[in-house]
Amino acid sequence: MSKNDSTQSGFKETISGFLKNRLSKINFTANLIIGVVLLLGFVFIGIFAPYITPHDSEEMYYEHLKEMPSAEFLLGTDRYGRDILSRVMMGTRTTLLIASTSTLIALFLGIIFGATSAYFGGRTDNIMMRINDIFMSFPTLIFAMLVIGVLGPSMVNGIIAIGIIYAPRVTRVVRSQALNIVHMEYIDAAKVGGESSFYIIFREMLPNLWPTIIVEGSIRLGYAILLTAGLGYIGLGPPPPTPDWGLMAYSERTYMFETPWPVFAPCLAIVIAVIGVNLFGEGLKDILLAKGSRKKEAKV
Amino acid sequence: MKDFIPFIIKRLGATAITLIAISMIIFGVCQLMPGDAVDMMLGGIALQSLGETTIDELRKELGLHLPVYQQYFNWAVGLLHGDLGTSYIMKAPIAPLVIDRLKTSLLLAFPASLMMIVFGLSLGILSAVKEKTWIDQGISFVSLSMLSVPAFLTGSLFIYIFSVKLNWIPAAFNALDMDGMGMFKILASYFGILLFPSLTLAFESIAYVNRQTRASMIEELKTNYVRTAVLKGVPPRDVVLHHALRNGLLPAITVIAFNIGQIIAGTVIIEVVFSYPGIGNLMIMALKFRDVPLIMATMIVISSAYVFANIAADILYTQLNPRIKYA
Numbered sequence: 001m002s003k004n005d006s007t008q009s010g011f012k013e014t015i016s017g018f019l020k021n022r023l024s025k026i027n028f029t030a031n032l033i034i035g036v037v038l039l040l041g042f043v044f045i046g047i048f049a050p051y052i053t054p055h056d057s058e059e060m061y062y063e064h065l066k067e068m069p070s071a072e073f074l075l076g077t078d079r080y081g082r083d084i085l086s087r088v089m090m091g092t093r094t095t096l097l098i099a100s101t102s103t104l105i106a107l108f109l110g111i112i113f114g115a116t117s118a119y120f121g122g123r124t125d126n127i128m129m130r131i132n133d134i135f136m137s138f139p140t141l142i143f144a145m146l147v148i149g150v151l152g153p154s155m156v157n158g159i160i161a162i163g164i165i166y167a168p169r170v171t172r173v174v175r176s177q178a179l180n181i182v183h184m185e186y187i188d189a190a191k192v193g194g195e196s197s198f199y200i201i202f203r204e205m206l207p208n209l210w211p212t213i214i215v216e217g218s219i220r221l222g223y224a225i226l227l228t229a230g231l232g233y234i235g236l237g238p239p240p241p242t243p244d245w246g247l248m249a250y251s252e253r254t255y256m257f258e259t260p261w262p263v264f265a266p267c268l269a270i271v272i273a274v275i276g277v278n279l280f281g282e283g284l285k286d287i288l289l290a291k292g293s294r295k296k297e298a299k300v
Numbered sequence: 301m302k303d304f305i306p307f308i309i310k311r312l313g314a315t316a317i318t319l320i321a322i323s324m325i326i327f328g329v330c331q332l333m334p335g336d337a338v339d340m341m342l343g344g345i346a347l348q349s350l351g352e353t354t355i356d357e358l359r360k361e362l363g364l365h366l367p368v369y370q371q372y373f374n375w376a377v378g379l380l381h382g383d384l385g386t387s388y389i390m391k392a393p394i395a396p397l398v399i400d401r402l403k404t405s406l407l408l409a410f411p412a413s414l415m416m417i418v419f420g421l422s423l424g425i426l427s428a429v430k431e432k433t434w435i436d437q438g439i440s441f442v443s444l445s446m447l448s449v450p451a452f453l454t455g456s457l458f459i460y461i462f463s464v465k466l467n468w469i470p471a472a473f474n475a476l477d478m479d480g481m482g483m484f485k486i487l488a489s490y491f492g493i494l495l496f497p498s499l500t501l502a503f504e505s506i507a508y509v510n511r512q513t514r515a516s517m518i519e520e521l522k523t524n525y526v527r528t529a530v531l532k533g534v535p536p537r538d539v540v541l542h543h544a545l546r547n548g549l550l551p552a553i554t555v556i557a558f559n560i561g562q563i564i565a566g567t568v569i570i571e572v573v574f575s576y577p578g579i580g581n582l583m584i585m586a587l588k589f590r591d592v593p594l595i596m597a598t599m600i601v602i603s604s605a606y607v608f609a610n611i612a613a614d615i616l617y618t619q620l621n622p623r624i625k626y627a
Contacts, residue, residue, distance in 0.1 A: 133318070134318055134321040134322065134325075137318050137322065137603075137606070137607050137610065138322065138325070138603060138606075139561070139562070139564075139565030139602065139603065139606045140565075141565055141566070141568060141569070142565055142568070142599060142602055142603060142606075145568070145583065145584075145587065145599075146326060146329050146330075146595070146599055147329060149587035149595065150329050150330055150332055150333045150595075151332065222448075226450050229450050229452075230450060230451070230452070230569050233450070233452045233569060233572065233573075234568065234569060234572050234584055235584070235588070236587070246450075246452070249452060249453070249456065250452070250572070253456060253459075253573075256456070256459065256460055256464055257464050260460055260464070263456050263460075264453075264456070264457075264460075267450065267452070267453040267456065270450055270453070271445075271448055271449055271450075271453065274448040274449075274450075275445070275448045278444075278447075278448055
């Protein structure tokens with residue numbers, strides 16, 4: 001527990017340090033502001049969805065099947081007469097839960113493996129990176145399909161699958177940043193001072209890795225939302241009746257000839273969420289990482 | 301060039317190890333599936349009425365009585381011989397089926413790759429040349445939004461606009477009726493059918509290639525040799541296409557080769573959107589019916605294609621860039 005606390009306080013110190021040093025210099029770009037607003041909006045809807053939806057998301061209004069948007073049903077109704085706006089709002093909860101938890105798992109595993117690998121270096125690093133490469137040579141979607149398909153589609157299995165498949169990608173980023181730190185004098189000083197490896201990795205190295213990790217986390221979150229939606233679309237998301245954006249778009253697509261609303265409403269929510277996360281990430285990148293050290297554009 | 305052969309051998313060796321590891325992971329994860337093949341083939345009721353001896357015989361016939369490593373070994377040796385096993389649900393050998401579906405999927409992936417190369421490069425060069433004008437900003441905005449949109453939205457939009465509203469193309473691949481149509485018409489409808497799925501498939505990759513090309517071309521256009529060429533009086537078009545592009549293409553080519561792998565893996569969702577009978581839909585069907593041999597076969601085929609595309613990216617890059625040392 002104390003170890004955990006100390007990591008926490010290390011994190012807080014970094015953050016407050018940043019605020020003190022850079023708050024005056026932060027240019028609150030449009031990117032960052034729009035990103036934060038969108039993200040906070042989604043988090044708010046995700047948390048309070050059951051209390052603020054205009055209708056019950058499961059309630060079927062049989063007199064209002066496949067209706068166009070109206071004052072009563074702001075985004076229309078689906079083929080069972082369910083209110084689409086309410087379902088999209090409830091779907092926010094599902095998506096945010098899966099995407100954010102799996103991103104946290106990926107970050108957790110990535111920090112441990114990446115920092116450890118960079119710290120020990122040499123043969124340990126080599127072996128760990130080869131194993132990492134093997135997991136990275138799996139296409140993300142295919143690996144997620146394999147895990148979820150075998151374990152059965154559910155929210156927990158989705159979180160596990162996405163968390164595992166993104167962990168090696170985080171590992172690589174954390175390791176490359178940690179390699180810049182590991183030869184610094186204060187690490188040598190800690191070694192000479194007889195500190196344990198565990199202490200050096202998590203108390204000495206980690207605080208300087210946080211900016212990279214936070215930016216990487218925001219990038220991952222965007223990908224995770226898209227992957228969650230994609231998995232839902234091919235029927236490997238949480239099973240119905242859980243409202244899931246991808247599944248909603250899939251199951252209503254045959255009725256697109258009559259009513260396109262049920263397909264495009266959840267899609268629109270996905271796009272807004274991803275744009276929000278990406279803008280937020282871009283904004284964070286400008287603040288946390290110096291301009292010169294921007295990472296190269298790399299795909300998943 | 302002298303170092304090239306050992307480099308290739310080393311790379312292919314690493315690929316072989318990667319493929320073995322991937323096949324182990326796929327096999328291992330499939331072992332976690334609850335119940336075994338016999339349960340799945342027969343279902344609960346038949347299982348009770350058949351009696352233990354028959355079931356044991358069936359298990360033996362399928363090789364399920366062997367220890368796991370033995371089963372893996374048999375499966376892997378079969379793979380090397382081109383034998384992908386027998387599907388439980390279709391009661392037929394998998395190899396011909398998978399090859400057939402793979403061809404259908406490649407029919408989608410090939411035009412998609414072409415589109416990625418053509419649109420990605422030309423848009424990237426255009427925005428680099430017109431840097432910081434409204435053309436550049438427009439292209440950047442479009443490619444950024446291409447990256448924020450799930451593939452099934454793009455696909456659904458295409459279907460909605462061109463199939464529901466304009467009625468140009470059939471909404472689903474199997475809705476096409478080819479009887480009594482001339483050769484030209486068949487070709488035209490094939491083009492119409494393949495155009496939108498492959499464009500959807502290429503969308504994300506176009507954005508990545510475009511962004512990479514733009515970045516490296518902007519860098520190249522600022523170099524001294526480009527300035528010399530301009531001052532020498534070389535026409536601007538030749539400066540861009542002959543001088544700058546030659547170096548600016550390098551990073552883009554790696555991105556292109558890597559994205560070919562992404563395109564192959566990406567067909568899964570596109571095939572669902574357009575009801576296209578490719579290997580992705582076969583994989584989803586296999587997962588739905590829990591047909592383990594079919595799951596393993598489709599997974600290993602797609603993953604291998606992806607791995608080979610990435611290796612090609614690696615080799616191409618070292619080949620084209622003389623500054624890179626073989627590692």
